[in-house]
Amino acid sequence: MGRLVALASCLLVAAADLGAAATPDIFLGDSLRQLGLAPAARVAGDPPAAERHAAKGLPTFVAEANKDYLLVEGVKVYLDDPIGQLRGKLTVTRIDYDKVIVPLAWRLPAARPGSQxxxxxxxxxxxxxxxxxxxxxxxxxxxxxxxxxxxxxxxxxxxxxxxxxxxxxxxxxxxxxxxxxxxxxxxxxxxxxxxxxxxxxxxxxxxxxxxxxxxxxxxxxxxxxxxxxxxxxxxxxxxxxxxxxxxxxxxxxxxxxxxxxxxxxxxxxxxxxxxxxxxxxxxxxxxxxxxxxxxxxxxxxxxxxxxxxxxxxxxxxxxxxx
Ligand SMILES: [Zn+2]
Missing domain, CATH: 3.40.630.40 (Zn-dependent exopeptidases)
Structure with missing residues (x-):
């Protein structure tokens, strides 16, 4: 969290760009949009500051500032770092994007193991x-x-x-x-x-x-x-x-x-x-x-x-x- 506060706002825009691997945090909504999910209306029971991202055929993500987990299809998935917030938008760390969000948004590589x-x-x-x-x-x-x-x-x-x-x-x-x-x-x-x-x-x-x-x-x-x-x-x-x-x-x-x-x-x-x-x-x-x-x-x-x-x-x- 402290890292974010220390950054100039121009850097944070860069941080939202997925190409900027060296920057620590990225906007959750922007990263999910790249995976095909769009912001969705909150539903009854969502916390007031929660963001909901959904798309047909993909799991729904619900996130809340300062929580150390995401709800994916309602299932609690622990993150490495708590969800941050900047200019009213939620942020996640790059490692959580790579290791938690990408696989759960069903972006699996073409070469896959078996299951037989x-x-x-x-x-x-x-x-x-x-x-x-x-x-x-x-x-x-x-x-x-x-x-x-x-x-x-x-x-x-x-x-x-x-x-x-x-x-x-x-x-x-x-x-x-x-x-x-x-x-x-x-x-x-x-x-x-x-x-x-x-x-x-x-x-x-x-x-x-x-x-x-x-x-x-x-x-x-x-x-x-x-x-x-x-x-x-x-x-x-x-x-x-x-x-x-x-x-x-x-x-x-x-x-x-x-x-x-x-x-x-x-x-x-x-x-x-x-x-x-x-x-x-x-x-x-x-x-x-x-x-x-x-x-x-x-x-x-x-x-x-x-x-x-x-x-x-x-x-x-x-x-x-x-
Ligand atoms: Zn045991």
Whole structure:
């Protein structure tokens, strides 16, 4: 924000030009117009200072000054930097434009990965139970495996080929999971987890989906530090990782009504060394008294599996589109 204030206004006009890569911030509306979206009338429920940008056949973007996320088709997508405001118009940083807005506006390169063979990764297992519901004693490792088995069947019905990193209650090192995708020649990797709050927290709830932090961005929970400039193997798929995360998170929210904890970025071991697009889903808080009891219910896990299958199918359809 301080950078913007310091700039002369002529520079800021240049900043709005997409050719000016060296300048820090660009106008959101101008950048979205270049991607085919136009300013749209606010709808009931939009915050007073929000901007809405829409176009037929493209996702709708809603942004609000000072927020560290965009709403894309109503799904919270965390940005690297909060949305700024200049002369009454909203601004975003160049890195957020490149790494968040462009892929979500469905500008995917012509050369695209496949989606036919999917490796599902039920988190935890064996001596590692993951998070636990305190009174039901229901474990994350049981929930992830059961969800993966349900999801496998649903995806196979749709014609996908599906493999699991584990199909029983065994421990697998975090570092061994991503290489299994390479070995299996998987086109997609989906790691399944359930969340847990701090000790004694039985109320935190909601679903979040992670992709590998793109090169040059911050992990969502480490916004204060320096951006991570390391390029991991998984960063070859930054645009696809985000698009996959978006499609899955959107279906999860639509089909469960769970709280939206957003699409987040992290340098998780299971995502860093992937040689195909991948995401990690936190399908709700198993530690929550209410949401954890839902997760312990087979019908709810079936609903989650259905939503993830639909999200993956949406992503696969997008890859096949022009
Ligand atoms: Zn976990």
């Amino acid at each position: 063979r999917i490796l599902l990764d039920p988190g935890h297992g064996g001596k590692d139970p993951g998070k636990v519901h305190a009174t039901l004693n229901y474990t994350e490792k049981a929930a992830t495996l059961d969800t993966a088995v349900r999801l496998k069947l649903l995806l196979e019905k749709r014609g996908f080929e599906v493999l699991l990193t584990r199909d029983k209650d065994v421990a697998i090192d975090l570092d061994d999971r991503a290489p299994m995708a390479t070995k299996a020649k998987a086109d997609l990797f989906v790691s399944l987890h359930y969340n847990g709050g701090a000790a004694g927290d039985t109320t935190s709830a909601g679903i979040e989906t992670y992709c590998l932090t793109p090169t040059g961005q911050h992990s969502t929970n480490k916004a204060a530090g320096r951006a991570d400039l390391t390029a991991e193997p998984g960063n070859r798929f930054d645009l696809f990782n985000l698009q996959l995360a978006f499609n899955v998170q959107r279906q999860l929210l639509a089909q469960t009504g769970a709280e939206d904890r957003g699409i987040r970025r992290a340098r998780f071991a299971v995502l860093r060394t992937l040689t195909c697009p991948g995401i990690l889903i936190e399908g709700g808080f198993v530690s929550s008294r209410v949401e954890g009891a839902q997760i312990a219910n087979a019908a709810y896990r079936q609903k989650l599996a259905q939503a993830i299958a639909d999200g993956i199918a949406d992503y696969a359809r997008l890859l096949r589109a022009k």
